[in-house]
Amino acid sequence: MSSLTRNASFEVSEGDHQIIYVACGVTKLVAHMSDSRDQVLAFHFVGDIFTVPAPDNYVYSVIALREARLVTFPSDDYLTEATTEPGILRHLLDNTILSLRRSREKVIALGSKTAAERLAVFLLNMAERIGTERDGLCAFDLPMSRRDISESLGLTIETVSRQLTKLRDDGVIETIGRSKVILRRPELLRERAGYSTRSCAISSS
Amino acid sequence: MSSLTRNASFEVSEGDHQIIYVACGVTKLVAHMSDSRDQVLAFHFVGDIFTVPAPDNYVYSVIALREARLVTFPSDDYLTEATTEPGILRHLLDNTILSLRRSREKVIALGSKTAAERLAVFLLNMAERIGTERDGLCAFDLPMSRRDISESLGLTIETVSRQLTKLRDDGVIETIGRSKVILRRPELLRERAGYSTRSCAISSS
DNA sequence: CGCAGAATTGAATATTTTCAAGTGGTGTGG
DNA sequence: CCACACCACTTGAAAATATTCAATTCTGCG
Structure with a gap:
């Protein structure tokens, strides 16, 4: 459980991607390309669960738009454990499918609107x-x-x-x-x- | 298991989203806005697994770029069954996370490149x-x-x-x-x- | 009340689209 | 095997949408 003050960022270190639960507040998930070139991938509100990619062609960070409290898990650890708990796994899958649907709607908007x-x-x-x-x-x-x-x-x-x-x-x-x-x-x-x-x-x- | 000839489309009927396995061929996942306004959400190759959303603000379809064979499951049925099979669920989760990462990279490209x-x-x-x-x-x-x-x-x-x-x-x-x-x-x-x-x-x- | 940063507005510029014409690859039939 | 025709692709010029740059106004906060 980590607390973020306004504009504080949670940068994902190298290694694995993270699972985030927004216990309180509002955040944005940002992909950083260069100074002054950022893409907001999603906004997240209280109760949302989402994954932050490990650094690849971009660097990702979660930034609080106002005071926020986040619960974070390193994804692999969590998943290995959750594999024995189908309910949790299923919950995570449903949330990921939701994130995917929203991401695709964003692709539609940015690609052809x-x-x-x-x-x-x-x-x-x-x-x-x-x-x-x-x-x-x-x-x-x-x-x-x-x-x-x-x-x-x-x-x-x-x-x-x-x-x-x-x-x-x-x-x-x-x-x-x-x-x-x-x-x-x-x-x-x-x-x-x-x-x-x-x-x-x-x-x- | 359904076969698609070139340019044949697999339209998702109302109801639930589908899980697709590409047994053979190449496909595109398309969101349809209006005649002559389509957005390709992803290309899929042999061995890929992905989900097709149920119709929402758009109509989605899977179209074969060349002869293709697809294995399709209505998602809910499949998931209910798979809940007792953590391995399958985990596999599906990993594929969904991969789709999400690719979709986000597309958002970055379309949004700021x-x-x-x-x-x-x-x-x-x-x-x-x-x-x-x-x-x-x-x-x-x-x-x-x-x-x-x-x-x-x-x-x-x-x-x-x-x-x-x-x-x-x-x-x-x-x-x-x-x-x-x-x-x-x-x-x-x-x-x-x-x-x-x-x-x-x-x-x- | 006044200040600083955020947001709005305007004009010039740039990138991409649109419209139109031309080229060339691929596949078919002679 | 070559000629032909169709359609996909390419190329060019004009037009449109969004960006950039610059100046001004607003708003929230001390």
Whole structure:
């Protein structure tokens, strides 16, 4: 169990990949290419379980967006032990499949969506993960900066800012201060997300 | 066990995601957004095991690039049974973690690399997966079309073509016909891939 | 209240896409 | 075995989207 203050990073040393459980807080998983070239692979919230790769062609780190508490296991040790515990193994597999599905959705977004579509997808994902009802509308506090968002979406902070401005001007979202977001017209957001037309998505939750 | 002729697709019906084993051939895993907007999520070769998501915001399908034989399991059925077999579960977990690592590398490429860097990464990956030695150099036959490559890298076929031409003109690669590639200067390719400078990559294989 | 960093806005630039035309490989039929 | 035709690929020029650079405004915090 390790504690991370805001912006503190947990760098994965050489050797094996790690399994992380977010006991408290919000984190980003970052791949480091060079100074000033980082890619955010995922944001993680309380209760999330995920794996951090061992260094390969990139260096990975987990960075706290606010105060966070993490439980970390060196993966191999853990797995060897868990092999005798099918329940734990199964749980880990389910979480890995979830991470994979999210990673693939990110590939789709970064590979074939415009800036506007990426922002729409991002906001819908955040709504799903940390949104709460407020006057019959979905609202949330973005725990990450514009830079984090841009590094997650493969855009610049300027482009992110311009797209948010556009969404606000079009009455799709409302923003309060730097981080509060209210989805005024979620159906428009969904239209702008560029999802498959023959989609079978189940909204709800 | 199902057989797929070239370009035949295995569409995942509603319900649960599938586990696929490639017994023979080469396939691409495609996310379908709309007519003429597809994203290739991964290429799979003989012996690969991977999961195909159930339809969500997109429709997924497995398409054979040449004659292929696949073994498919509806995931839930299989997992319920496998829960009593830690070895199988562990094997599946390892494969899913591998898929996740590759998917994340793709996110890095699509999120923060130029067209030139993406092509370099792509060629290095192909070399690693299907490359064979030939006169002391690494060579391989690309089993996919330029369109497949472009849809995998989030570029247009024209950009892919131009980048390959540039690599050829610069003496980094040699091409024979439409599909044969020889890596003349793999070290240059690695430089152009934009990997982390403090990389700990182990080449070999 | 004022400051410092974050975010926004604007204009110029760059990379990639789009559209259009041309070339060449591969496979077929004579 | 060669000629031909089709389709994949290549190449070029114009257009679009996003980036870069620069200046300004906002916001949260001391």
